[in-house]
Amino acid sequence: MDEVLNSQKTALDTRHQKMLIDGKWVDSASGETFEVCSPANLSTIATVPRGRDEDVRSAVSAAERAFPGWSRTAPRQRGRILQQIADKLELHVEEIAKILASESGNALRTQARPEALMVVDVFRYFGGLGSELKGETIPLGENILSYTRREPIGVVGAIIPWNAPTILAALKIAPALCAGNTMVLKTAEDAPLAVLKLAEICSGFLPDGVLNVLTGYGTEAGSALSADPRIRKMSFTGSTATGKVIMREAANRIVPVSLELGGKSPSIVFPDVNEDWAVEGISNAMRFTRQSQSCTAGSRLFLHEDIFDSFLEKLEANVSQLVIGDPLDETSDIGAIINEKQYNKVCGFIEDGLNNTDAKLVFGGMPPTEGLLSEGYFTMPTVFAKKDNKWRLSAEEIFGPVLVAIPWKDEDEVIRMANDSHYGLAAYVWSHDIGRALRTAHAVEAGWVQVNQGLGQAMGHSYGGTKQSGIGREFSLQGMLDSFTQTKNVTVNLMTNRDY
Ligand code: ADP
Numbered sequence: 001m002d003e004v005l006n007s008q009k010t011a012l013d014t015r016h017q018k019m020l021i022d023g024k025w026v027d028s029a030s031g032e033t034f035e036v037c038s039p040a041n042l043s044t045i046a047t048v049p050r051g052r053d054e055d056v057r058s059a060v061s062a063a064e065r066a067f068p069g070w071s072r073t074a075p076r077q078r079g080r081i082l083q084q085i086a087d088k089l090e091l092h093v094e095e096i097a098k099i100l101a102s103e104s105g106n107a108l109r110t111q112a113r114p115e116a117l118m119v120v121d122v123f124r125y126f127g128g129l130g131s132e133l134k135g136e137t138i139p140l141g142e143n144i145l146s147y148t149r150r151e152p153i154g155v156v157g158a159i160i161p162w163n164a165p166t167i168l169a170a171l172k173i174a175p176a177l178c179a180g181n182t183m184v185l186k187t188a189e190d191a192p193l194a195v196l197k198l199a200e201i202c203s204g205f206l207p208d209g210v211l212n213v214l215t216g217y218g219t220e221a222g223s224a225l226s227a228d229p230r231i232r233k234m235s236f237t238g239s240t241a242t243g244k245v246i247m248r249e250a251a252n253r254i255v256p257v258s259l260e261l262g263g264k265s266p267s268i269v270f271p272d273v274n275e276d277w278a279v280e281g282i283s284n285a286m287r288f289t290r291q292s293q294s295c296t297a298g299s300r301l302f303l304h305e306d307i308f309d310s311f312l313e314k315l316e317a318n319v320s321q322l323v324i325g326d327p328l329d330e331t332s333d334i335g336a337i338i339n340e341k342q343y344n345k346v347c348g349f350i351e352d353g354l355n356n357t358d359a360k361l362v363f364g365g366m367p368p369t370e371g372l373l374s375e376g377y378f379t380m381p382t383v384f385a386k387k388d389n390k391w392r393l394s395a396e397e398i399f400g401p402v403l404v405a406i407p408w409k410d411e412d413e414v415i416r417m418a419n420d421s422h423y424g425l426a427a428y429v430w431s432h433d434i435g436r437a438l439r440t441a442h443a444v445e446a447g448w449v450q451v452n453q454g455l456g457q458a459m460g461h462s463y464g465g466t467k468q469s470g471i472g473r474e475f476s477l478q479g480m481l482d483s484f485t486q487t488k489n490v491t492v493n494l495m496t497n498r499d500y
Pocket of ligand 1: 159161186188219221226237240241242246
């Protein structure tokens with residue numbers, strides 16, 4: 001594995017950032033701050049306000065005040081504003097990408113720049129959907145007019161994680177605002193800076209209070225937001241454990257929730273596949289170039305026993321081409337793990353794999369302890385082979401580049417193993433026989449199955465999980481309607497008193 005780390009430490013100067021409440025850039029009420037660090041070299045990039053209850057209350061009040069005006073703005077006008085934001089964002093893609101790479105550790109070329117570009121796409125897509133907030137008419141007879149309206153819900157609370165912060169923020173902001181809601185969004189403590197830049201661009205076009213963006217810790221600002229009685233809808237992306245906390249809080253007030261949570265997604269490879277071609281897709285599906293810090297990572301690789309050894313050899317040859325290094329270096333394919341806690345967690349899983357006598361290390365292993373890569377939270381793509389699906393490494397979401405390969409010979413057996421998980425987010429099926437591939441796609445318990453590809457989400461498809469991977473869909477018109485509107489029925493008797 002090549003090592004590339006250059007002297008360019010970060011794209012940013014160390015500086016103090018503020019958060020956005022009611023159209024103004026403010027410090028936390030307490031004046032407290034915390035540091036945001038580069039996972040590639042552990043230097044401090046910036047300090048941000050440590051928002052708490054009082055800041056959440058101010059932000060929710062601002063969003064509440066802004067709601068009547070924004071919800072009554074014509075939907076196409078709201079959409080036009082989102083499109084203007086998209087145009088402005090497009091001019092700042094490079095800046096946002098560099099901030100993202102610095103704070104998240106995601107490599108600029110393979111991850112951060114494509115993420116920033118997609119944020120533009122998200123705003124443009126939802127900006128075009130203002131006219132689609134349509135209701136229906138119900139045919140109850142000539143003298144009755146019964147119709148539905150898609151109305152905004154109110155103040156939406158949004159909480160996002162650090163792994164793709166600007167995309168995940170955009171996927172909440174754009175559809176919620178298009179539908180006429182206002183929002184208070186809490187950024188992730190490890191990667192708030194690019195989202196603050198996104199907020200700055202949005203605030204140049206939006207009325208004060210329509211979008212408020214807070215920085216702070218989950219157990220402080222996050223829990224205060226999810227508990228605020230004026231929040232009428234919670235939209236959360238993060239771990240399944242925190243998703244359960246958010247859902248319990250919402251249950252107290254019967255508030256709807258959208259949850260996009262974890263995954264342990266299977267890749268099922270049939271023996272008729274073109275191996276040389278499929279290894280590339282398997283590596284993509286595992287999201288090795290984003291350190292596998294992705295909920296959709298295809299982290300359980302079910303290989304038919306006839307191709308088990310040959311496929312893993314080819315996979316090793318393919319993955320060993322990837323360059324690990326400074327996220328800001330254009331030649332790096334793979335960057336760094338977000339923080340020390342995640343890094344130690346990933347190392348713990350690798351250690352477990354190495355200590356398991358039934359498992360075989362195919363390639364990778366513990367991270368380097370010397371050299372430039374030891375200066376940050378860099379890990380190596382690692383693959384273990386084990387005969388069965390029954391161990392911690394194939395049950396728990398690692399959120400790091402540790403893939404487990406499991407052999408199979410019978411179609412029913414592999415589907416049973418693939419579905420033996422409390423997660424159900426994504427799945428990948430690889431076969432030349434399209435009938436068999438689609439049969440398998442239909443049998444797998446997942447919200448999103450890809451056949452013969454391992455790509456990321458695209459605008460327009462309804463993305464989300466089944467089982468403990470979540471509730472609700474994002475990326476689509478359907479997702480916007482289901483998550484950010486409520487239906488009101490109006491039934492009118494067209495016979496007036498005079499008609500009798
Ligand atoms: P991760 O382990 O990937 O950071 P989390 O689910 O802990 O995933 O974090 C995702 C987001 O949820 C972050 O913005 C975090 O601050 C927030 N969060 C964590 N705990 C809570 C909580 N108890 N209530 C509300 N938000 C929380």
